[in-house]
Amino acid sequence: xxxxxxxxxxxxxxxxxxxxxxxxxxxxxxxxxxxxxxxxxxxxxxxxxxxxxxxxxxxxxxxxxxxxxxxxxxxxxxxxxxxxxxxxxxxxxxxxxxxxxxxxxxxxxxxxxxxxxxxxxxxxxxxxxxxxxxxxxxxxxxxxxxxxxxxxxxxxxxxxxxxxxxxxxxxxxxxxxxxxxxxxxxxxxxxxxxxxxxxxxxxxxxxxxxxxxxxxxxxxxxxxxxxxxxxxxxxxxxxxxxxxxxxxxxxxxxxxxxxxxxxxxxxxxxxxxxxxxxxxxxxxxxxxxxxxxxxxxxxxxxxxxxxxxxxxx
Numbered sequence: 666x667x668x669x670x671x672x673x674x675x676x677x678x679x680x681x682x683x684x685x686x687x688x689x690x691x692x693x694x695x696x697x698x699x700x701x702x703x704x705x706x707x708x709x710x711x712x713x714x715x716x717x718x719x720x721x722x723x724x725x726x727x728x729x730x731x732x733x734x735x736x737x738x739x740x741x742x743x744x745x746x747x748x749x750x751x752x753x754x755x756x757x758x759x760x761x762x763x764x765x766x767x768x769x770x771x772x773x774x775x776x777x778x779x780x781x782x783x784x785x786x787x788x789x790x791x792x793x794x795x796x797x798x799x800x801x802x803x804x805x806x807x808x809x810x811x812x813x814x815x816x817x818x819x820x821x822x823x824x825x826x827x828x829x830x831x832x833x834x835x836x837x838x839x840x841x842x843x844x845x846x847x848x849x850x851x852x853x854x855x856x857x858x859x860x861x862x863x864x865x866x867x868x869x870x871x872x873x874x875x876x877x878x879x880x881x882x883x884x885x886x887x888x889x890x891x892x893x894x895x896x897x898x899x900x901x902x903x904x905x906x907x908x909x910x911x912x913x914x915x916x917x918x919x920x921x922x923x924x925x926x927x928x929x930x931x932x933x934x935x936x937x938x939x940x941x942x943x944x945x946x947x948x949x950x951x952x953x954x955x956x957x958x959x960x961x962x963x964x965x966x967x968x969x970x971x972x973x974x975x976x977x978x
Contacts, residue, residue: 738931796825808841828876926971
């Protein structure tokens with residue numbers, strides 16, 4: 666029997682160098698992982714958190730999202746609202762992500778001058794970024810997935826959420842708590858949120874605020890877990906009033922704030938303009954203003970990634 670024709674969604678993902686895993690997961694090799702394997706500069710996560718980019722597994726258990734954010738570099742027209750049922754098991758997702766990741770990397774082995782010891786090590790990831798695409802908190806077995814990553818020998822687990830699934834955050838405690846829990850923020854009031862994030866559910870803004878309360882509670886239960894607000898900074902959209910962020914900081918009291926510049930790449934070029942991309946100096950200025958308004962101080966910066974890290978003092 667002939668293999669079924671790939672769907673439009675699958676074809677688009679494959680063209681963008683994703684590899685689909687099971688019914689609703691995906692894996693991809695990021696730019697910084699490739700650079701690190703070649704012996705070049707690592708991702709900013711190395712400078713900030715000591716993460717070895719060459720041993721990073723970037724994946725998602727949910728190629729679906731409940732928002733259509735304008736700055737998203739993915740083709741978010743491909744996002745469906747719900748996951749297929751029944752969902753895949755965590756152990757199967759991890760095993761197949763590792764297999765697909767190895768297939769994506771195997772071509773590096775024959776590169777001229779490749780350090781074979783480094784290459785062999787990169788095939789054994791010890792860090793996972795659950796952030797590739799979609800909203801991972803929509804995967805109903807996320808706590809079990811995080812636990813399974815730990816059982817599989819992963820030392821650090823970073824989870825990025827848009828904060829619209831507070832009921833899932835309640836479950837991320839104990840061994841299900843990630844190393845870093847990121848809340849991604851772009852705009853700071855409901856009208857702007859409705860226009861920029863284009864939520865598919867009417868009460869997503871209210872869910873975001875509930876998630877912030879849950880993150881604060883989670884931190885108390887899991888003091889070793891690092892909480893992070895990740896700001897995607899866009900000129901003429903969210904950089905004029907740093908003080909608008911203060912209610913969010915007060916609510917979460919995160920360990921870190923990442924001020925990261927928007928990049929004019931991918932499908933976001935169909936929704937935004939190149940002038941929305943800030944220069945590094947503008948990000949530094951924004952971060953400096955934020956330090957004057959809060960108890961956070963500059964803890965690091967990486968020009969090549971257009972990012973400044975603030976830490977609670």
